Amino acid sequence: QVQLVQSGAEVKKPGASVKVSCKASGYTFTRYYMHWVRQAPGQGLEWMGIINPSDGSTSYSQKFQGRVTMTRDTSTNTVYMELSSLRSEDTAVYYCARPSGGYDYWGQGTLVTVSS
C-alpha cells in the first residue's frame, strides 16, 4: 500500500534552516510528482511547490522562492524540503502529498516550530 512517512517534529530558532524528509513506499517513486503543502496554526492550506522525482526538476510558489529547496534521493525513495531563513510565521505543519487527480496520498505531517 502507498505510504508517505515524514520525519519528526523540529524546533528551530529564527534565521535557521529546516529540512523535512518524506519517504515514499508502495508505488514506483519516479512515476509521480510530489508536492509540499503547509498549514500554519489556525490557517488554511498553502501550496509550497513541487518536485519531479524522475529528474529532480522543481517549481516553487513565488512566496517561497529563494528560501525553499526541494530535492530527492532515488536510492531511498525520499524527497526533501528545506526552508531557510526561518521566521516565526513559518511555524506550521508541513505535508508532502502525492498528486493523482488531487492529492490522494499525504504524509502524516511534520510540525516545525520557529521560536527564539
Next chain:
Amino acid sequence: EIVLTQSPGTLSLSPGERATLSCRASQSVSSNYLAWYQKKPGQAPRLLMYGASSRATGIPDRFSGSGSGTDFTLTISRLEPEDFAVYYCQQYGTSPNTFGGGTKVEIK
C-alpha cells in the same frame, strides 16, 4: 494565480441535514481540475472529490461535487457525526496550485 473563495466561512448544521459548500474561482479552472478535501485537527487532509465531480476511493456517496468553470459546489446529502470538519477546495489545473480558505461545518 487563481484565487479560490469559499463560502460560507462557517456552516452550523445538525446531523442528518444537508450541507452545501461553495467554491468560486477568480478565473476558469482548467479542465475542471478542482478537488475537495476534508480536514480534521491532527490529521492530514483527506481527498473527497477530484475533477470537480469524481468521488475519490472509499468516499461515501453522500458526498457529491458539481460545477464547472468558476463555480463549484460540494454537497453532503445527510451529515453524519464524522462529517463535522473543515473543507477545502483546491484547483490543480494551473500552476501554482491554490486552495480556498476553507468552510468549517460545525454542529448546531
